[in-house]
């Protein structure tokens with residue numbers, strides 16, 4: 257895994273040179289587009305700091321990255337400069353972080369993990385319809401009960417059901433015997449085509465599914481399946497803390513992966529990343545998008561190039577080794593917190609490669625939860641768990657205060 261760390265000057269040069277290779281609304285004869293730079297009453301382009309602000313300058317120039325730029329060299333030519341940066345970003349995520357072979361992937365910067373997950377489900381649904389003549393009532397999604405709700409949105413939008421796999425309530429791993437029963441019942445009902453979702457860390461617990469377990473269960477039952485990995489939370493964490501993991505493109509069972517740059521990578525909202533093996537995007541090609549050069553393969557349509565640029569900038573500010581250090585620091589801090597919880601005999605769940613700690617609600621008063629903004633597993637009933645996430649803003653002093661209060665509370669009760 258390698259990508260370089262670049263200094264601010266180099267990063268700035270690269271972004272401004274890419275912007276220079278885009279068509280310029282201010283200086284060129286652009287008559288045919290329903291698009292322009294950001295409103296210059298609000299975003300004036302002559303502010304002196306802009307020459308040192310590549311991201312803000314990209315925002316103002318407002319390049320549209322509509323479409324999927326790994327597919328054809330000749331996409332929308334207006335914005336080819338910054339689309340090159342997106343292609344580079346997708347390459348780093350697919351090949352360097354997630355083990356894809358060169359040129360064997362496609363991908364784009366989506367609006368978030370939700371869109372990336374829906375895109376994946378949409379691809380597999382259409383693939384089953386096109387290649388196998390499947391009908392909607394023969395296709396189902398399979399995922400754990402801890403899976404993000406965006407998968408349920410996909411199910412609703414695409415009119416295919418979800419088969420929910422029960423998890424062990426303490427260890428959050430998928431229980432295979434009940435899942436096997438559910439799959440056999442689905443088969444009896446006529447479902448023949450399955451879309452499995454393996455979590456590269458769930459949002460509530462940071463638990464990680466084993467895709468090989470899914471694959472061997474589907475194979476044993478002789479069921480047709482494809483696997484998507486949801487790395488919206490863990491995609492910029494888990495490959496760094498657990499490099500030999502089986503949730504990458506090195507695993508032949510995994511066909512697509514979603515990531516979010518607007519969580520751990522601290523990019524602005526509106527920055528998800530969808531990645532798939534080659535020859536899958538065509539199942540969601542919208543031929544009717546005839547005014548877009550190369551047509552469209554994404555769910556969102558028009559989207560800002562600034563999100564891709566910014567994510568590229570973040571990755572190159574750290575370089576692969578700098579990012580590794582940052583993630584390991586957060587994970588080590590999480591481990592130290594867990595050691596303190598162990599000393600106090602407080603029960604919690606944590607995957608050792610993820611910076612989420614989910615504590616049994618019996619140890620947490622509602623006052624403590626609200627003081628530290630701990631998130632409950634549900635807001636309607638009595639929570640069973642509260643989670644805490646070691647994000648970059650979490651200071652040791654605040655953790656110490658939290659632990660002290662937890663300690664006193666233990667004594668008092």
Ligand SMILES: *Cc1c(COP(=O)(O)O)cnc(C)c1O
Nearest residue numbers: 368369370404458459488489516
């Ligand atoms: C956050 C998250 C999503 C959805 O991402 P958005 O960026 O909110 O659309 C999907 N899956 C998991 C595991 C997540 O943590």
